[in-house]
Amino acid sequence: MTRGRPILILTVGGLSRTPAAGLCMAEDVIVADRVVVRYRGKTALDELNLRVPRGAVYAFLGDNGAGKTTTMRILTGLAPADAGRAEILGLDCYARALDLRHRVGYMPERPRFYDWMKVADIGWFTAAFHRPGFLPRYREWTDRLGLDPAKKLKELSKGGYARVGLALALAPDPEVLLLDEPTSGLDLLTRREFLAGLADLAAAGRTVLISSHSIAELERACTHAGLLRDGKMILSAPLGELRKKVRRISLRFAEQPPDAAALGTVLTRNGTGHFWQATVQDPDPGAVNALRSSPGVTDFEDSAVSLEEVYAALMARTAPVVTRVAE
Numbered sequence: 206m207t208r209g210r211p212i213l214i215l216t217v218g219g220l221s222r223t224p225a226a227g228l229c230m231a232e233d234v235i236v237a238d239r240v241v242v243r244y245r246g247k248t249a250l251d252e253l254n255l256r257v258p259r260g261a262v263y264a265f266l267g268d269n270g271a272g273k274t275t276t277m278r279i280l281t282g283l284a285p286a287d288a289g290r291a292e293i294l295g296l297d298c299y300a301r302a303l304d305l306r307h308r309v310g311y312m313p314e315r316p317r318f319y320d321w322m323k324v325a326d327i328g329w330f331t332a333a334f335h336r337p338g339f340l341p342r343y344r345e346w347t348d349r350l351g352l353d354p355a356k357k358l359k360e361l362s363k364g365g366y367a368r369v370g371l372a373l374a375l376a377p378d379p380e381v382l383l384l385d386e387p388t389s390g391l392d393l394l395t396r397r398e399f400l401a402g403l404a405d406l407a408a409a410g411r412t413v414l415i416s417s418h419s420i421a422e423l424e425r426a427c428t429h430a431g432l433l434r435d436g437k438m439i440l441s442a443p444l445g446e447l448r449k450k451v452r453r454i455s456l457r458f459a460e461q462p463p464d465a466a467a468l469g470t471v472l473t474r475n476g477t478g479h480f481w482q483a484t485v486q487d488p489d490p491g492a493v494n495a496l497r498s499s500p501g502v503t504d505f506e507d508s509a510v511s512l513e514e515v516y517a518a519l520m521a522r523t524a525p526v527v528t529r530v531a532e
């Protein structure tokens with residue numbers, strides 16, 4: 206960075222868009238339907254289903270090797286799926302990749318550019334592959350992101366390099382943004398500003414699919430979340446639904462700890478002494494109320510769980526989970 210801390214406001218200046226509130230939220234802009242990808246016989250995506258409605262900021266979460274980058278590669282049309290259907294804006298991601306290139310911004314996990322170029326050069330070079338308007342928008346973004354146009358790419362910090370990737374992804378003025386770990390090179394404040402700015406992009410009608418390991422930070426910015434494990438979507442839901450779907454039940458008991466089995470799918474269970482708590486997926490309201498009024502039960506609490514806790518609880522489970530919510 207050469208000009209102090211940049212103000213990272215990702216509002217879409219000068220671009221008139223219908224606000225998300227006026228859009229049909231039911232329309233799925235990104236669709237993966239039973240997508241299979243194998244690398245030399247090893248299954249990376251195992252009948253993956255993904256649906257991202259217009260105007261969503263969809264947190265695409267999964268452990269290392271879960272298949273997030275592979276999904277991004279399929280969605281950007283860089284490779285065909287071995288089976289299944291992948292579409293963005295109703296167009297097949299592989300067959301219509303060239304058409305989609307102008308409508309979909311992509312920021313790879315580890316962007317690689319011609320490092321001998323300057324910040325300004327890479328925009329000019331890339332503009333040749335895009336429609337008119339790319340270059341002025343690229344310049345606008347590099348300016349907003351605090352990048353010095355005269356600086357060589359190889360001299361940039363990791364965060365500076367990530368910003369160039371972001372400016373290139375935003376310069377086509379895309380309707381859809383695919384961001385693969387976009388914040389990994391950014392410092393804490395910039396990361397927070399960046400994630401907060403995603404809401405503005407969504408409000409301007411963009412649809413954002415973002416993978417990140419910074420789950421707690423992403424929770425503040427996203428509207429939907431999907432949890433990927435071993436190439437399968439194990440849970441996908443609007444954030445509000447997710448908060449109702451997975452609950453933490455905690456209580457104190459007088460004698461015997463309660464039997465959790467009736468409550469729903471118990472993801473975690475722990476406690477010490479006479480304190481007991483469990484994380485429960487799809488809790489049965491009747492069973493929860495019965496437990497609340499059981500003899501000897503006090504300090505009963507039924508509370509929402511953070512996205513990070515949902516993630517940890519689901520990922521810790523050894524048995525395969527096959528829940529799919531509101532996809």
Ligand SMILES: Nc1ncnc2c1ncn2[C@@H]1O[C@H](COP(=O)(O)OP(=O)(O)OP(=O)(O)O)[C@@H](O)[C@H]1O
Pocket residue numbers: 244245248249267268269270271272273274275276314
């Ligand atoms: N080019 C490749 N050749 C062979 N196997 C690959 C290739 N790319 C990915 N894989 C394998 O496919 C699986 C999914 O990898 P992928 O990179 O999509 O995961 P990821 O969720 O993006 O992981 P990370 O969070 O570490 O970036 C992994 O088992 C990985 O080793």
